[in-house]
Amino acid sequence: MAKPVIWTVDDDPDVLRAVERDLRRQYGDRYRVLAADSGAKALEGVKQLKLRNEPIALFLVDQRMPRMSGVEFLEAALEFFPEAKRVLLTAYADTDAAIKAINDVQISHYLMKPWDPPEERLYPVVDDILDDWLASFRPGFEGIRVIGNRWSPASYQIKDFLARNQVPYLWLDVEADSEARKLMESASGGGIKLPLVVFPDGTRLNDPTIGEVAAKAGLRTHAEMPFYDLVILGGGPAGLAAAVYGASEGLRTVMIEREAPGGQAGMSSRIENYLGFPSGLSGGDLTRRAVAQARRFGVEMLTPQEVSHVSTKDNYRIVTLADGGVISCHALLIATGVQYRKLDVPGVERLTGAGVYYGAANTEALTCKSQDVYIVGGANSAGQGAMYLSHFARKVTMLVRADGLARTMSSYLIEQIAKTPNIEVQICSRVVEAHGENNLEAVSIMNDQTGEVRRCEAAALFIFIGAVPRTECLAKILELDDHGFILSGDDLTRDGRRPKGWNLDRAPYLLETSVPGIFVAGDVRHGSIKRVASAVGEGSIAIELIHRYLSNVKV
Structure with a gap:
C-alpha cells in the first residue's frame, strides 16, 4: 500500500517550505508529505489521489488564501476524503474563523502561526491527530475499479472478463454507490463514458474494449518467441492439463485463449465430483490452481487472443492470430472447447x-x-x-x-x-x-x-x-463431424482407408486429427465425454502422443 498522505496548503512560499520541511523531517518515513501553494492546485491533486486510491491522513491548510480560503478548500476536499483529519493554520486575527470552521467542517485542530519550535507546538498536536486517524483507518481496495451501470452489457463483459482471468477488481454501481460518483467527479476532465475502468496508478479508460483492459491490466497478448515445440489453442481443463504436462516434460509451450483460462468449466459455480476434492471446488478455484501450476513450469499464456487461421508447411504447424501475429510450432493441440448455445427467442x-x-x-x-x-x-x-x-x-x-x-x-x-x-x-x-x-x-x-x-x-x-464447438477457423484444414466437432484417431479411418491427404505410413494416433502433428483434446473432440475429469485426462494423454509423434518425425 502507498504511504498515507499529509497534505499542506499555503499561499505564502516561506511558510509552505517551512511546514513541508518540518513535516517531512518528522513523518517522512511513514507518510508522504505533499504541498501546494493554492487551494485550487491542491484540489486537483486530491482528485488524482482519489483516482489512484491513495489515502489522505491529514490536511494542514492555511485559512487566509486568495480565491479559495482554507475552509472552502476543506469543504471541497472532504467530498473525496471525508475520513481525513484537518488542521487549520491561522494567524491571531483568524481565530474566529477557525472556531467557526470547527462547526462547519469539523476541523480537528487549529494552529497559530508561527509554530516554532515544532517539537513543542507542532509535532505533539499532529502526533495525536495521526494516532486518531490510524485507529480508525481501514485500507481501501488497491486493485482495478470498474464504474458502470448494473444493466450495462459493456459493464458486465468487463466484470466477467476480469473475474474469469483472476484479475481482482472492485465493482461500483453509479446509481447506488456514492464512491462511484466521487470517482467520476475526480475523473471528469475530458468527459466520462461508462463503463469507466480506473487502474491503481490512477489512469482510466472510458468505455474500453476488452483488449484495452487486458493490455492495461498486464495480461499478455503477444508471444515472446516466433517458434515453440507445442502450441495449445484453448485454455480450458484439457488445454491447461496439456500445458502443465508438456512444459513439465521440457516442451517449450504457449497456450492461446480467446477469452479466459478455465473455459466453460471455469464458469462453474461448483464442481463436486472431481477426484481429490471431497468438498468440491468452484471452476474459478480449479482454474486458478491450474494456471499457477502451468506458469510455474514456464508455460506462456496469451489471453485474450484469437486464432484466425491454421496452416502447415512441411513438418511445421503455423498459427495466424487475429491481430496478424504468426506463431510456428512442431506440434499443435486443439483444445478450444465449446461455447453455450444461444437461446433463440424474442428479447x-x-x-x-x-x-x-x-x-x-x-x-x-x-x-x-x-x-x-x-x-x-x-x-x-x-x-x-x-x-x-x-x-x-x-x-x-x-x-x-x-x-x-x-x-x-x-x-x-x-x-x-x-x-x-x-x-x-x-x-x-x-x-x-x-x-x-x-x-x-x-x-x-x-x-x-x-x-x-x-x-x-x-x-x-x-x-x-447445451454447447457448440469452436472450430470456425479449422473447417478448411481438419475433418469435422456434421456438428463441427473434430474427428480424430479411429474415427478418421473409413473402410480401412486413412484420411485424405494423410502422408504417413501409420494410422492416426488416438487423439491425432486428419493432419499429422495436430492433436485434439477435450469437449471439442468428436465423441468426447463432457466432464472436467475426462478433459484433463485427454489433455495429459495428448502430451504422451505428441512425444511419440515428435520422436518419429524429423524436426
Missing part, C-alpha cells in the same frame, strides 16, 4: 448482459439478492448454477423441457436441488420471450403439455442449453 439477444446471461454469471449473483431468477436447462451445469444462485436469490426456478432431470443430471445434484427449499423445478417448460426495455423485467414461459403461456416477473435469466 433474449437484446437483453443479453442486462439481466440475461449465459452460464452461471457469478459476477451477477450478488445483484440477485432477495429476487426471483430463472434458469433454462436441466444438465449438471444448470443444476450447479441453481444451487449457487439459491444462496442469494429469493427463489430460483429451473425451466426444463424434458419431463424430469434424471436423464441429464447427476443424482447427487438432483438430491441437493430437491432439498433446497427456494429452488423449484418446472418440467416440460420453456422460455418463449424475454421482456424489458433497458433490462430484463419478465419472461414468458410455455408449458408444452398444456400449451399455457404465463408471464412472470424475473430479475435475471441464466441460460444453460
